[in-house]
Amino acid sequence: MDGRPLSKILLVINLTAALVFAFLNQASAHVYSQVVTLHEKKASVQKILKSIEKQTGYHFLYDKQDVAQASEINIEAVAQPVETVLDQCFQDQQLTYKIFETTIVVKKKEVVKTVQAVTIQGTVSDAKGPLPGVTIRLKGTDVATVTDVTGKYSLSAPNNTGTLVFSFVGYNTQEVAINNRTTINVVLAETPKALSEVVVVGYGTQRRVDLTGSVGSVSSRQLQERPQTNLEQELAGKIPGVNVSTNSGEPGGDTRIRIRGYSSINTNTDPLYVVDGIVWTSGGNAINPNDIATIDVLKDASSTAIYGTRGANGVILITTKRGSKNRPSTVSYDSYASVSHMAKELPVLNAQQFLAVEDQSYANIQKYDPVGWASGKYASNDPKVLRTALIGKLFDANLNPLYDVDWQKATTRTAYSQNHNLSFTGGSENINYGLFLNYSDDQGIILNSYLKRYNARLTLDNTIKPWLKVGATLNYNAQEQRLGSYGTGGNNIPRMLIEMIPIVPITYPDGTYGKRTDYPNMEGGDNPVAQAREIQQLAQLRLFSGNGYANINILKGLEFRSVIGVTTAANYYPSSQTG
Incomplete structure (x- = not known):
């Protein structure tokens, strides 16, 4: 075969490659x-x-x-x-x-404009003179300052436009446009409503402007912004200096109120409750929050002096709702419902992970006790031997677990709670009355835990003479709580829903409950689902209170008030167990 055509083709290919390479080099350069x-x-x-x-x-x-x-x-x-x-x-x-x-x-080129800051100064005063402590803020920004003891201020603004906002407690907030000015003087006007607000104190009532002691107040509207079945929990975050802590999330869980901090670790530091002028010993959980008109908290010694040593930890004064004067008979109803569930589960081992940890633990014995391992000291604890003995009960023929229980899901639920309030009020020129009824069913996320409350309250006020007014209040409260956190150690449900091993079932096919001791070498501990279903630990409260008062106007500005009341309460703790 003649190789000349082939050699010509190869020559053409080589020349083409050389030209392409040269072109690419030229293009790259x-x-x-x-x-x-x-x-x-x-x-x-x-x-x-x-x-x-x-x-x-x-x-x-x-x-x-x-x-x-x-x-x-x-x-x-x-x-x-x-x-x-x-x-x-x-x-x-x-x-x-x-x-x-x-x-x-x-x-x-982009031209960057440099704006020079502007210093604005002036004096803030009221009808009586300079005002110290007034807040001045550039509207829409975080630029702010306060006036000194002479009412003067100085504020650096990014430009000479914008609006200054002047605010101070007890005064109307005022907005003033800068309008290229560097000196702005402002006169604030008092807020009549804030200064004339009436506050309940130990000796009666005072206008807030005349008050010298430390008193915090909450209205019924503020309480209903975040509805709770527990009055103490509703106070959380409402009043400065009042700390509310809850160490249990179950319905009716124990709540602690501390006023101005913790003063002792040995003695009782609970505040004193006074409801409509009568000392209340059953705590805030026995009061229907919807019945409350106002709450005033006396925080310092001058405010609580009338109550002596009982008011050393602060006093919570509760004024309840009553009928309205010169109003026709009115029926009111309100209710709310809520849904609760466990927000986050704690990470625990599932069945396969639990068995893997046990296998690894057994294998580690050889490393830490080689002599005992070689002598067969631990042969009886071999997981394979233990599991073989439980084939058909906890394991299949291949030693795989028959059960894999998530105890947190098994012991908890999505809880539905409800609260209903019904009231009948009315009054004429001299007489007003009110009947207030409440039913509350607060379900807990632990199976079968709840708090149910029934409350009825009757009020009557009668102006007999222009100088004489009398009234009375009757209150009955019945509540029942099924606990979900009773017991200690292995009998405590919240603890056991974490510690219960996943390879043991809730119930076996024959209906009997699984126990942690069903698997060898496990310490004792009860089945949390069995506890929630079969053990009924109740706390029942029956409370009756009544009080009457008489107001006698002796002179203008001088009033005599006498209050008499009685409170009786009975607590029951029945318990039963089945299964």
Whole structure:
């Protein structure tokens, strides 16, 4: 076979490859190794750019108007990189550039405007003189200051526009536009409503403007912003200096109120409750929050002096709702419902992970006690031996677990709670009355835990004479609580729903409950589902209270008030167990 045609083909291929390689090298050098030579005097920017385009592979994009406004250029450059040449050309120009592969964009430089801060000062006063402690804030920003003891202030604003907001407790908030001014004096007006607000204190009532002691107040509207079946929990975050803590999430869980901090670790530091002038010993959980008109908390010694040592930890004064004067008979009803569930489960081992940990623990014995391991000391504790003995009960023939129980899910539920309030009120010129009924069913997330409450309250007020007014209140409260956190150690449900092993079932096919001791070498501990279902630990409260009062107006501004009351309560703790 003649090899000449083949050799010609190979020669053509080699020549083609050489030409392509040379072309690529030329293109690469054309793009990335650009140098420019310029000898120009008083040349326009447009001329310079066209000259660079001829000498390189770059193309320029620019606004002709921007380039035309630039000054003429003098430049001497021999074999200089494009970037160096452009930097020299635009050094004294209001132009800049940016390279995008083979395209160069020329544009105007961004002008950064520097705004000088403006200092605004002035004096804030009221009808009586300068006001110290007034807050001045630039509206819509975090820029703020307060007035000094002479009522003067100084504030640095970013510009001479905007609005200043002047605010102070007991005064109307005022907004003032700056309007290029550097001195702004303001006179604040008192808020009549805030100053004339009536506050209940130990000896009666006072206007807040005349009050010298430390008193915090909460209205019924504020309490209902976050409805709770427990009055103490509703106070959380409502009054400065009043700390509310709950150490249990179950319905009716124990709540602690501390006023002005913790004063002792040995003695009782609970505050004193006074309801409608009568000392209340059953705590806030026995009061229907919907029956409350106002709560006043006396926090310092001057406010609590009338109660002696009983008020040493603070006093919570509760004024309940009553009928309205000169109003027709009215029926009111309100209710709310809520849904609760476990927000987050604690991470625990499932059945396979539990068995893997046991296997690893057994294997580690050989490392830490090789002599005992070699002598067969631990042979009876071999997990395979233990599991083989439980085939059919806890394991299948391949020693795989028959059960994998999530005890947190098994012992808890989605709880639905409800609260209903029904009231009948009315009154004439001299007599007013009110009947208030409440039913509350607060279900807990632990199976079968709950708190149910029934409450009835009757009020009557009668103005017999212009100088004599009498009234009475009757209250009955019945509540029943099924606990979900009783017991200790292995008999405590919240503890056992974490510690119960996953390979033991809730119930076996024959209906009997699984126990932790069903698997060898496990410590004792009860089945939390069995506890929740079969053990009924109740706390029942029956409370009756009644009080009457008489108000005698002796002189204008001088009133005699006498209150008599009785409270009786009975607590029962029945328990039963089945299964």
